[in-house]
Amino acid sequence: MNQEFIPFVSHSLEEDDIQSVLDVLKSSWIVSGPKVIEFEEKLKEYFGCKYAVALNSCTASLHVLLASLGIGEKDEVITIPFTFIATCDAIIYQKAIPIFVDVREDTFNIDPSKIEAAITKKTKAILLTHYAGQPAQLDEIKEIAQKHNLLLLEDAAHAIGAEYKGKKIGSFGSGVCFSFHAVKNIISGEGGMIATDNQEIADKAKRLRFFGIETDAWKRVCSEDFWFYEVSDLGFKYNMMDIQAAMGVSQLKKVVKFQKIRDQYAQMYNQSFSQIPEIDIPTILPEVKTSWHLYVIKLNLDRLSINRNEFVRKLRELGVGTNVHYLPLHMHKYFKDNSNYRYKDFPVSESLYDRIISLPLYQKMTPQQVERVVDIVIDLIKKYRR
Numbered sequence: 001m002n003q004e005f006i007p008f009v010s011h012s013l014e015e016d017d018i019q020s021v022l023d024v025l026k027s028s029w030i031v032s033g034p035k036v037i038e039f040e041e042k043l044k045e046y047f048g049c050k051y052a053v054a055l056n057s058c059t060a061s062l063h064v065l066l067a068s069l070g071i072g073e074k075d076e077v078i079t080i081p082f083t084f085i086a087t088c089d090a091i092i093y094q095k096a097i098p099i100f101v102d103v104r105e106d107t108f109n110i111d112p113s114k115i116e117a118a119i120t121k122k123t124k125a126i127l128l129t130h131y132a133g134q135p136a137q138l139d140e141i142k143e144i145a146q147k148h149n150l151l152l153l154e155d156a157a158h159a160i161g162a163e164y165k166g167k168k169i170g171s172f173g174s175g176v177c178f179s180f181h182a183v184k185n186i187i188s189g190e191g192g193m194i195a196t197d198n199q200e201i202a203d204k205a206k207r208l209r210f211f212g213i214e215t216d217a218w219k220r221v222c223s224e225d226f227w228f229y230e231v232s233d234l235g236f237k238y239n240m241m242d243i244q245a246a247m248g249v250s251q252l253k254k255v256v257k258f259q260k261i262r263d264q265y266a267q268m269y270n271q272s273f274s275q276i277p278e279i280d281i282p283t284i285l286p287e288v289k290t291s292w293h294l295y296v297i298k299l300n301l302d303r304l305s306i307n308r309n310e311f312v313r314k315l316r317e318l319g320v321g322t323n324v325h326y327l328p329l330h331m332h333k334y335f336k337d338n339s340n341y342r343y344k345d346f347p348v349s350e351s352l353y354d355r356i357i358s359l360p361l362y363q364k365m366t367p368q369q370v371e372r373v374v375d376i377v378i379d380l381i382k383k384y385r386r
């Protein structure tokens with residue numbers, strides 16, 4: 001087959017994005033300054049939240065969010081094993097303890113019916129992930145959080161543009177963290193933000209992202225006492241640069257256009273695979289709108305004479321890049337060495353892991369490439385059908 005390889009992911013940087021970055025590079029201010037403020041203003045408008053705090057990654061945003069809320073040593077934070085390590089890292093950075101709760105088999109999101117059993121006197125927060133861009137069941141989880149006086153925090157790295165009961169993820173909630181890393185739906189190279197309606201959290205996060213310094217460098221330069229700064233908290237070096245924000249501002253203008261393409265391609269996959277019994281297509285609950293950050297199929301392995309790893313290898317040989325999101329966290333060496341969690345503790349996550357493949361889905365793909373992925377996947381299924 002001579003056709004070009006279809007990568008798993010590729011960003012959509014266009015001329016206007018590049019020009020926007022060049023303008024900053026040619027200006028006199030390239031670190032955190034007016035572009036970061038502009039990006040925060042635009043994000044606030046887009047999400048409909050009261051405060052937006054930009055940082056240099058979602059990981060940093062999660063860390064600063066937990067630190068701003070005073071989550072610390074020996075506090076317990078409920079989260080899922082079926083997420084990227086960053087969700088959990090933030091908890092561990094604060095010397096708090098991640099408590100895993102298994103996910104739902106259909107949505108990959110936290111299973112609300114399993115949360116209460118994991119709550120103890122030390123539990124301070126629930127930090128959930130909106131897996132693949134599909135919002136978790138926020139109302140049910142909020143009810144549990146309120147009943148037990150817990151904070152409800154969201155890792156929305158996948159979920160820009162996603163909606164829960166008609167409201168954008170990020171437009172409500174005490175702390176919602178987004179990612180603009182190069183593989184995300186819109187990008188700033190590296191980048192993240194905290195969306196919140198809570199002024200105290202926003203103010204503290206703004207200090208913590210830059211050494212715990214009360215006023216940021218840009219504001220200082222513009223003020224009379226430009227030389228003075230005071231450290232009020234032990235902070236971090238997590239600030240976003242104007243170079244990154246310029247890319248973000250430009251990409252944010254296209255978020256709706258990009259989403260339409262993702263919606264269209266996801267529907268193409270859905271329609272093509274829905275009649276194939278060896279494949280389960282994603283289940284999207286009626287009350288949500290997913291951002292389709294990932295398109296994840298589940299193989300029905302008992303109908304196939306090939307396992308997931310072999311399937312992924314064959315797809316690669318045939319010209320399709322894929323990925324697997326995720327090896328459940330408790331199955332990583334770090335958790336085997338540093339926690340009491342063991343294999344079989346989270347059977348839903350474990351069995352999902354054996355079956356899942358994330359297929360290419362990004363705005364730079366052409367409809368013809370989506371069709372080619374479909375043909376190659378279906379051909380493989382036919383070849384290895386039991």
Ligand SMILES: Cc1ncc(COP(=O)(O)O)c(C=O)c1O
Nearest residue numbers: 057058059084086087157179181
């Ligand atoms: C669920 C989840 N949370 C957090 C992150 C971390 O994002 P960042 O790379 O911006 O730190 C990622 C990155 O892929 C992610 O997938």
